Amino acid sequence: MEDRLQPVFAEVLRRNPGEVEFHQAVREVFESLGPVLRKNPQYVEAAVLERICEPERQIIFRVPWVDDTGRVRINRGFRVEYNSALGPYKGGLRFHPSVYLGIVKFLGFEQIFKNALTGLPIGGGKGGSDFDPRGRSDGEIMRFCQSFMTELYRHIGEYTDVPAGDIGVGAREIGYLFGQYKRITNRYESGVLTGKGLTWGGSLVRREATGYGAVLFAQSMLGTQSESLDGRRVSVSGSGNVAIYAAEKAQQLGGRVITFSDSSGYVVDEAGIDLDLLKEVKEVERGRVSDYVERRPGARLVAEGSIWDVPTDVALPCATQNELTEADAKQLVANGVRAVAEGANMPTTPEAVALLREAGVLFGPGKAANAGGVATSALEMQQNASRDSWSFEHTEARLAEIMAGIHDRCLATADEYDAPGDYVAGANIAGFTHVADAMIALGVV
Numbered sequence: 001m002e003d004r005l006q007p008v009f010a011e012v013l014r015r016n017p018g019e020v021e022f023h024q025a026v027r028e029v030f031e032s033l034g035p036v037l038r039k040n041p042q043y044v045e046a047a048v049l050e051r052i053c054e055p056e057r058q059i060i061f062r063v064p065w066v067d068d069t070g071r072v073r074i075n076r077g078f079r080v081e082y083n084s085a086l087g088p089y090k091g092g093l094r095f096h097p098s099v100y101l102g103i104v105k106f107l108g109f110e111q112i113f114k115n116a117l118t119g120l121p122i123g124g125g126k127g128g129s130d131f132d133p134r135g136r137s138d139g140e141i142m143r144f145c146q147s148f149m150t151e152l153y154r155h156i157g158e159y160t161d162v163p164a165g166d167i168g169v170g171a172r173e174i175g176y177l178f179g180q181y182k183r184i185t186n187r188y189e190s191g192v193l194t195g196k197g198l199t200w201g202g203s204l205v206r207r208e209a210t211g212y213g214a215v216l217f218a219q220s221m222l223g224t225q226s227e228s229l230d231g232r233r234v235s236v237s238g239s240g241n242v243a244i245y246a247a248e249k250a251q252q253l254g255g256r257v258i259t260f261s262d263s264s265g266y267v268v269d270e271a272g273i274d275l276d277l278l279k280e281v282k283e284v285e286r287g288r289v290s291d292y293v294e295r296r297p298g299a300r301l302v303a304e305g306s307i308w309d310v311p312t313d314v315a316l317p318c319a320t321q322n323e324l325t326e327a328d329a330k331q332l333v334a335n336g337v338r339a340v341a342e343g344a345n346m347p348t349t350p351e352a353v354a355l356l357r358e359a360g361v362l363f364g365p366g367k368a369a370n371a372g373g374v375a376t377s378a379l380e381m382q383q384n385a386s387r388d389s390w391s392f393e394h395t396e397a398r399l400a401e402i403m404a405g406i407h408d409r410c411l412a413t414a415d416e417y418d419a420p421g422d423y424v425a426g427a428n429i430a431g432f433t434h435v436a437d438a439m440i441a442l443g444v445v
């Protein structure tokens with residue numbers, strides 16, 4: 001990190017003690033910004049960096065609910081409304097026991113630049129709760145979502161803040177959240193949440209968008225070297241929304257997807273995974289990866305060790321933050337990996353990113369590679385605003401166009417700042433300058 005950025009970063013550390021994921025996310029962006037400040041002194045004069053690190057608003061609230069045994073439970077809810085220079089706050093809700101303010105702020109901070117990169121009119125925000133949905137009944141999930149929305153509703157709206165899903169929040173949870181919002185406000189305000197079901201305001205392709213987008217991004221990166229996914233071994237981690245549809249698009253493009261995982265272990269299926277079976281296990285039955293292995297001859301479950309030990313050409317981390325470590329990166333490089341595209345947010349540790357880049361592996365950071373989800377959420381908002389719904393083909397074509405635009409913008413920006421082929425620098429700088437220019441135009445607010 002350049003000297004002039006050090007005091008700003010020191011202040012971020014001082015003001016946000018203990019929020020290690022947030023510190024990591026800020027450092028990662030700051031490390032790209034030295035040349036930007038040299039070229040654009042107006043960002044320093046207007047204190048854009050200091051302002052962009054401080055969320056516009058942070059809401060923390062109690063979420064009381066009653067479990068199936070009649071016991072009263074208390075969770076903590078969060079919504080961090082980070083930056084609205086480009087549009088209403090936009091970003092998902094995460095329900096996972098690891099959620100605390102530092103996780104929500106890292107995700108919200110990343111979201112500002114990711115949303116800017118899409119070129120669509122959306123600001124950055126994120127939220128969630130330390131609620132653990134695993135093992136909870138449908139009734140418990142519903143009551144939790146209703147209680148969560150009973151506080152959240154007063155902070156959100158189609159022109160204010162538009163949440164969506166993330167880990168632990170899919171179409172079922174968005175349904176319960178939307179139902180409670182509608183009940184409290186007496187408004188059928190479709191544009192207040194995205195990721196809705198198709199019969200009540202959702203968009204085709206939203207479910208698939210993040211995973212599809214990450215694979216399209218990987219394909220574009222390979223394309224710069226006259227390579228493609230066709231015939232390649234592809235490793236996916238996770239088995240949730242992003243992982244499943246990354247696997248689907250990789251298969252459509254001719255890749256052989258050989259792995260997936262959940263928190264109980266990873267599966268290796270050398271014949272190429274049976275996607276219908278995986279969807280049945282994960283989307284319908286809400287089962288574990290072992291349920292897949294029981295029904296799939298030739299597949300094996302590995303409970304210990306790292307999924308990245310499996311030799312692969314293209315790695316798509318699609319589970320959670322810091323899941324691909326320096327040791328994993330070393331192993332991937334030793335096994336000849338060609339490209340890594342982040343479907344998850346910040347899944348690759350900084351040491352692993354450095355190692356992959358030094359080894360000449362094509363590396364697509366999440367800000368760019370997984371922006372297809374939020375971009376398609378913005379398309380859902382467009383459809384809601386015009387009371388229209390687009391076909392799958394039309395929406396997927398828009399997604400492909402947006403992903404190609406992000407890829408090309410990252411490369412062009414990297415070139416402009418003398419870092420050819422560096423997608424990390426390209427994504428950080430292109431996202432940052434887009435937001436910074438808007439912040440300056442809007443004055444000190």
Ligand code: NDP
Binds near residue numbers: 169240319321344
């Ligand atoms: P899901 O809840 O659908 O799936 C998450 C998957 O990751 C599950 O297989 C889960 O396993 C696994 N996982 C989560 N936490 C851990 C952990 N600590 N250790 C091991 N495995 C873990 O979430 P999504 O697919 O929506 O999100 C995945 C990633 O993609 C996240 O980083 C999210 O922020 C990012 N993302 C999501 C977008 C979206 O549109 N949904 C958009 C952009 C980014 P288990 O069930 O056992 O916990």
